[in-house]
Amino acid sequence: MAVLSTPRSAVQLAGKGQPLREHVFRIALISSLAIAFVFLAALLTYVLVEGWPRLDSRLWENMPSIRNPEIAGAQSAITGTLWVISLTAVLTLPTGVAAAIYLEEYADKTRWWNRVIEVNIQNLASVPSIVYGILGLGIIARSFGLGFSVITAAITLGLLVLPVVIIASRESIRAVPPSIREGSLALGATQWQTISRQVLPAAIPGIATGSILALSRAIGEAAPLLMLGAVSFIRFNPDGVMASYTVLPIQIFNWISQSREGFHYLAAAAIVVLLAILLLMNSAAIWLRNRYQKRW
Amino acid sequence: MAMRDSATASGTPSSLARSRPRHGEAIIKAVLLLAALVSVATTIGIVVSLVEPTIGFFAQISVVEFFTSTEWGPLFEPPSYGVLPLVSATLITTGIAVLVAVPLGLAAAVYLSEYADPRVRKFCKPALEVLAGIPTVVFGFFALSFVTPLLRGILPFEIEIFNALSAGLVVGFMIIPIVASLSEDAMSAVPAGLREGSYALGASKMVTSLRVVLPAAFSGIVAAVILAISRGAGETMIVYMAGGGQPNFTLDIGKAMQTMAAFIAQAGSGDVPVGTVDYNTIFAVGSLLFVMTLVMNFVSARLVRKFREVYE
Numbered sequence: 001m002a003v004l005s006t007p008r009s010a011v012q013l014a015g016k017g018q019p020l021r022e023h024v025f026r027i028a029l030i031s032s033l034a035i036a037f038v039f040l041a042a043l044l045t046y047v048l049v050e051g052w053p054r055l056d057s058r059l060w061e062n063m064p065s066i067r068n069p070e071i072a073g074a075q076s077a078i079t080g081t082l083w084v085i086s087l088t089a090v091l092t093l094p095t096g097v098a099a100a101i102y103l104e105e106y107a108d109k110t111r112w113w114n115r116v117i118e119v120n121i122q123n124l125a126s127v128p129s130i131v132y133g134i135l136g137l138g139i140i141a142r143s144f145g146l147g148f149s150v151i152t153a154a155i156t157l158g159l160l161v162l163p164v165v166i167i168a169s170r171e172s173i174r175a176v177p178p179s180i181r182e183g184s185l186a187l188g189a190t191q192w193q194t195i196s197r198q199v200l201p202a203a204i205p206g207i208a209t210g211s212i213l214a215l216s217r218a219i220g221e222a223a224p225l226l227m228l229g230a231v232s233f234i235r236f237n238p239d240g241v242m243a244s245y246t247v248l249p250i251q252i253f254n255w256i257s258q259s260r261e262g263f264h265y266l267a268a269a270a271i272v273v274l275l276a277i278l279l280l281m282n283s284a285a286i287w288l289r290n291r292y293q294k295r296w
Numbered sequence: 297m298a299m300r301d302s303a304t305a306s307g308t309p310s311s312l313a314r315s316r317p318r319h320g321e322a323i324i325k326a327v328l329l330l331a332a333l334v335s336v337a338t339t340i341g342i343v344v345s346l347v348e349p350t351i352g353f354f355a356q357i358s359v360v361e362f363f364t365s366t367e368w369g370p371l372f373e374p375p376s377y378g379v380l381p382l383v384s385a386t387l388i389t390t391g392i393a394v395l396v397a398v399p400l401g402l403a404a405a406v407y408l409s410e411y412a413d414p415r416v417r418k419f420c421k422p423a424l425e426v427l428a429g430i431p432t433v434v435f436g437f438f439a440l441s442f443v444t445p446l447l448r449g450i451l452p453f454e455i456e457i458f459n460a461l462s463a464g465l466v467v468g469f470m471i472i473p474i475v476a477s478l479s480e481d482a483m484s485a486v487p488a489g490l491r492e493g494s495y496a497l498g499a500s501k502m503v504t505s506l507r508v509v510l511p512a513a514f515s516g517i518v519a520a521v522i523l524a525i526s527r528g529a530g531e532t533m534i535v536y537m538a539g540g541g542q543p544n545f546t547l548d549i550g551k552a553m554q555t556m557a558a559f560i561a562q563a564g565s566g567d568v569p570v571g572t573v574d575y576n577t578i579f580a581v582g583s584l585l586f587v588m589t590l591v592m593n594f595v596s597a598r599l600v601r602k603f604r605e606v607y608e
Contacts, residue, residue: 130532
């Protein structure tokens with residue numbers, strides 16, 4: 001880091017004039033970062049402390065109950081989350097990766113329709129999640145007639161995280177050096193052979209990492225599902241894509257809205273489970289990135 | 297390896313120009329294009345789902361009442377449809393969030409980009425990502441059952457159980473990673489030569505950070521801040537859970553307020569019959585929120601282009 005060593009000695013040469021101001025500034029910067037971390041630590045500690053006593057097998061073995069927080073569990077919400085997220089993955093990952101391949105490998109950037117697609121993806125990435133709930137309610141649940149079912153939730157969440165999958169996959173595909181493609185084409189491979197046998201295998205670790213992060217965003221998402229029937233009281237596991245459902249974040253939200261104190265601890269315990277799932281997924285993503293990422 | 301097998305299997309590698317059209321390749325390209333068009337269909341879907349009920353809404357409620365009346369009570373008798381309380385609540389909670397996130401996020405970005413040891417940076421950036429990855433319902437829980445009681449204990453003025461202050465503060469912490477991470481990227485992209493020139497002129501590290509690096513990275517920082525604002529304005533769960541479900545046209549941040557997103561969530565989660573004014577109301581407010589975030593993204597993109605400093 002030649003860049004860093006130069007300024008340090010430069011500061012020493014010039015610094016005699018106002019060392020105090022420099023120190024105060026530096027300390028202010030560090031404490032800003034520290035405040036953010038203190039907030040994060042407080043949040044995690046609070047959730048753990050509140051949830052720990054209630055964190056036992058009742059949580060995943062029992063069904064929700066309105067009356068009795070002692071025997072209430074979140075089994076239907078946990079299986080509901082698994083159903084919705086698996087289906088979201090099945091729908092959104094192939095679509096997102098395919099779109100990324102098109103945009104990186106095929107699209108002629110000078111054509112207006114390709115530019116429209118690009119701008120559109122950028123914009124979609126910053127549409128509030130609740131607006132996707134409106135899309136789900138107005139079009140997917142009502143116009144398509146899919147109702148408040150697992151499939152409606154999965155399509156809505158899939159569309160919500162699609163831009164994330166596309167953007168991550170594109171970056172990963174772009175990182176594969178052109179020489180790999182040129183070598184493959186020079187050997188007589190067609191464009192699709194080049195993509196499927198050279199580019200994609202090299203880009204898969206990055207695509208997988210981005211996909212896991214996108215899905216972990218979908219797992220924690222609650223706002224659009226509020227509008228898609230997930231708030232109803234569900235005491236059974238979903239048995240198909242058209243079944244009614246609830247998911248973990250919404251179950252947590254329901255328990256927080258209850259006034260009885262027992263539900264507060266129950267909500268905290270369920271949050272610990274949710275955070276544990278997310279931690280597991282994120283660790284997997286980081287592991288994948290470090291283990292398989294190629295440096296060209 | 298597979299490549300060579302297929303090349304030898306296909307016999308003569310002679311033809312430089314293709315002898316026959318490859319239909320398979322064309323079909324694959326078409327399928328991939330179709331996947332890319334799903335995103336366009338999403339946007340069209342959003343607009344279509346918003347437009348029809350919104351038109352239905354304004355057929356029954358005057359535009360003037362919607363934008364000027366200061367009372368929001370679709371369920372009152374008689375009902376009133378002034379969106380201002382929802383807009384003001386959104387602006388106030390987002391404003392509080394920005395007051396938290398911009399100074400803290402920018403300072404963190406300057407530290408990480410200009411001061412921090414590479415090892416410290418390697419640890420801090422993923423830790424900030426953790427903050428960004430926490431589900432909003434968890435932030436909402438924390439705001440309602442930890443931050444609000446804390447504020448009620450230490451602040452001298454009255455704070456209700458549901459209040460805009462707690463909601464805004466926690467939204468602020470939620471968007472710190474956006475501000476910090478994107479601004480840090482922008483500052484790291486400033487070429488080292490500019491810093492070295494500044495040091496060579498005798499400027500200190502603080503002066504270099506504030507007068508050279510910050511202005512050079514300005515467009516990226518503005519884009520980061522606007523993106524964070526737009527995320528904050530659209531945030532639903534935290535403001536719904538901690539800010540309450542009561543439309544309130546007031547500047548008192550200790551009071552409960554309902555933002556636009558919170559209204560959509562609350563009204564949308566009830567069982568509202570299709571085609572009624574109540575149903576259309578959700579979509580009218582949704583349209584306003586959608587347009588507001590769209591304008592912010594547009595402004596952000598414009599600013600980036602206008603102030604972009606290009607270095608080779």
